[in-house]
Amino acid sequence: MSSVTTTRSSQLGTTPKAEPNGASGAARERALGTAAHQAFWLLRITFTVAPILFGLDKFFNWSVFWPDYLAGWINSIAPGNAQDFMHFVGVVEILAGILVFVAPRIGSFVVAAWLAGIVINLLTKNPPQYYDIALRDFGLMLGALTLGRLSLAVAPARKSGVLPSRPW
Numbered sequence: 001m002s003s004v005t006t007t008r009s010s011q012l013g014t015t016p017k018a019e020p021n022g023a024s025g026a027a028r029e030r031a032l033g034t035a036a037h038q039a040f041w042l043l044r045i046t047f048t049v050a051p052i053l054f055g056l057d058k059f060f061n062w063s064v065f066w067p068d069y070l071a072g073w074i075n076s077i078a079p080g081n082a083q084d085f086m087h088f089v090g091v092v093e094i095l096a097g098i099l100v101f102v103a104p105r106i107g108s109f110v111v112a113a114w115l116a117g118i119v120i121n122l123l124t125k126n127p128p129q130y131y132d133i134a135l136r137d138f139g140l141m142l143g144a145l146t147l148g149r150l151s152l153a154v155a156p157a158r159k160s161g162v163l164p165s166r167p168w
Helices: 003-012 023-060 072-077 082-102 104-124 131-160
Strands: none
Touching: 023 082, 023 104, 023 131, 072 082, 082 104, 104 131
16 A cells, blocks of 8 residues: 555545455446446436427427527528428438437437437528537437447446446
């Protein structure tokens, strides 16, 4: 044990713990695995349900009139009118949500890429009017990327038996 560790431990009134390979280290690994597994499921449910609901909303404009959020340059290159494009957006969002449910290791990255496109759209629609919404969607994109990273670790761990099939 180094003198720095001993000095710090005596200053804090604690004894140093050497447990990297001990039982408490294994318990911590299990707790970390359980927390990661629970975070995976929370994000998976979120990125399944939210895109499906927002996709459905593109057809009915319940929460907002979605064509108002479409940047002019996208509207000029997309066939049809802005509402027609929003119907296409709705279909893509519904399919992305279903893909997250079925295959989160793929779907999470599809949702992240889709959210990146939404951020670009919002940043170019009447700057800086929609910057707050773009920032929110950037945060959602980071959440989708986090789900992707977790799914690359959690899904194989579940299949190999390291993690249970359910986190609860």
